[in-house]
Amino acid sequence: MAGIVGYGANIPRNRIKVEEIAKVWGADAPSYKKGLMLEEKSVPSPDQDTITMAVEASKNALRRAGIDPREIGAVYVGSESHPYAVKPSGTVLAEALGATPEVHTADLEFACKAGTEGMFIAYSHVVSGVVKYSLAVGADTSQGAPGDALEYSAAAGAAAFIFGKDKLVAEVLHTYSYTTDTPDFWRREYQYYPQHGGRFTGDPAYFAHVLGAARGIMAKAGMTPADLQYVIFHQPNGKFPLRAGEILGFSRKQIDPGWLVPKLGNTYSGSSPLGLTATLDIAKPGDKIMLVSYGSGAGSDGFIFKVTDRIEEVRNQAVRTRDMLDKNKNYIEYGVYAKYRRKIRKAE
Amino acid sequence: MPNPARAWREYPQRYRFEAGKCTKCGYVAFPPRLICPQCGNREFAKTKLAQSGKLLTYTIIRVPPDTFEDQAPYAVGIAELADGVKLTAQVVDCDFAALKVGMPVRLEFRKMYEEGEAGVIYYGYKFVPE
């Protein structure tokens, strides 16, 4: 029996509204808001990046786990905005937590599902018995190209999970992954912004893999939506996860606790993982939660968790995801946003 | 470009707040020292700083040093932590108008600055309102 021992999140407090971005590019804000089911997104401050958010999210996970960081045997950070191309975010994270020097670490990339790949690897290490505890983080400060549709949604956030065999807050019942070579969204080396295939990113990409993974894991588990209390899908915008849920037969009640995107934006590798931390913040012992991520390129990871009694003891040991999402927000204008996100060309 | 060793040496302090507590008089040295400035004792026990405290004073820097040129204006302050140690750091995630003596703060891991486009990224601690 292995699963999540501690979980934590970190969301920057800056927000920019769809209207503010649309104003600059002469776009029709109401249609973007309706089409994307998105109101605002988080923006990292200049002193926040994938590493700083990973550290704070992991510290929150440690508070709930209640373990000595030196017992963490492996650390995986999944992101598409690692601060270094060569030098793992994981080493800074492990050093900051005090997990060094006896620890494995590596950085992962798989577009928006690098975080859940990390979760799968971390979980597998624990199940196989090679480490006692392992840490997986999904964190991103992704960029949307100025004036592109993705600019409305590309946001920042991090979620961290410590896996182990004891002190579980949520047991992993099943894992699954559905992967194909599908070029829906990519970024070449040395390019600043990603490219994408427009409407090709819908049915052949997101839906094919999310539905493929969801159906695959439910079949493996012998479950239907009725057997699950909550489901979290990857959230590139508000519409896609709701549509996926509708197609599969889930109710809004099952989706809503983990549906953060309208006020958060798409936190890429943090997207479905943050939906999970928000859900764990309110789930009851015995609840079953399904998580289906999506990463362009493409693939989806599936997990089914069962919440344990211990969650009630530790959930308040650290800040709740929705408190970071809803409270203490700092709204910024496009000029400040462009400055923070380094979109302004300065003198050499 | 400076050798990264100078910053790397301070990681135990900047990342994990490791300090030394004088075994004789209890003075907490941050960063750790070889000799206690209070009683002259040369033995210290390992300890870590408290993670929250109150601002004793603050200011807003509008004319920055060149390393921080892009960050101005930014607030800095001296806080007295719960264990009595006084620490200097930036104060972030806080409207300037909200700064005041006595404001409760806690420590968060943040990026300090980058050594240009190609150099090392420096991380450290900053105060955020509690």
Next chain:
Amino acid sequence: MRDVAVIGIGMTKWGELWDKSLRTTFVEPALMAIDDAGVDHLDSMVVGCMSSGLFTGQEHLASLLSDYLGRNPVPAARVESACSSGGLALRQGFIEVASGMSDIVLVGGVEKMTDVTGCEATFALGTAADQEYEGFHGLTFPALYAMMAVAHMHKYGTTREQLAMVAVKNHDNGSKNPLAQYPFKVTVEGVLNSVLVADPLRILDCSPITDGAAAVILCPADMARKMKKPAIRITGSGQATDTIALSSRKDLCWIESTHLAGQKALAMAGRKVGDMDLFEVHDCFTIAEIMITEALGIVEKGRGGKAVEEGLTSLKGRHPVNPSGGLKAKGHPVGATGVAQAVEVVKQLRGEAGERQVKGAKRGLTQNMGGTGGSSVVHVFEAE
């Protein structure tokens, strides 16, 4: 220990001296001091300079300056204690003469600050702070003093207007000093409306970036009398250190190193602070002057703001502070300041201070400070 006298002084106009290099900036007043003293040789040279390395890439300064002063092979040393490098050079020269090691010593101070950008200068000045635990966090000197001001205002009710009055007083005095960088008056309103540097300190609360130098010649007092020179003696010298980081101080509102250095210097001179006719102190920022008057004991702790408001420290007041215009109006070429303070006091005790003469001045005190008070150097001067 022998009695030590100052027999020569030299200083040229301070400011942004675009056409003068570091070496020229130093040599001109040094030659003035040598001529004023009428000596034909030097036994030793001590130079105060905070950072010729960061400002102009030049180290090995003492050797360079002894060369350009035409004094090779005289022994020469450069001393550094941030902004009190000049006062420290004076102290080292004093010790050499008092101990009998040397007879005629040139003490000079110099700083050439305008060969770098404003941000680079701010960084160089910031090296007087704790690099890993203050500088690393983006602290600057205006910021450190601003934090002292906020604490002082919170604890004692000192006001921004009182801070501004220090600048007004010093500019008033500086307008009478032909060598000052900014020989013009300012108003309280003008100070309060000037641009913010680090809240609450505004640009007119801060001493400027300046190029300049000053020099004095020291010799045994007996030699001065034989040469029939006015023997302005240095009767007391005191120095003290404190924690480099402001956060490590016991009291953020108090400059202990100045307090201790002042006590030592006055004790050596056998005088009390009330015996002094004038003071030249380190007003790197307006709040600094307020805190220094408290630390020296000119006023009670916490009353520094009220004192300047009441005119206690103005030129015609009971305890004139900074008749030269202080760092604020005269300028602050870092390493030169401590020596220029001595030049002013000697001028005043010789009765040569013109429009800003403190009538009947017989005893003066200089106080020079490094960083936020990590070092302080105090000297007491007396006319015969």
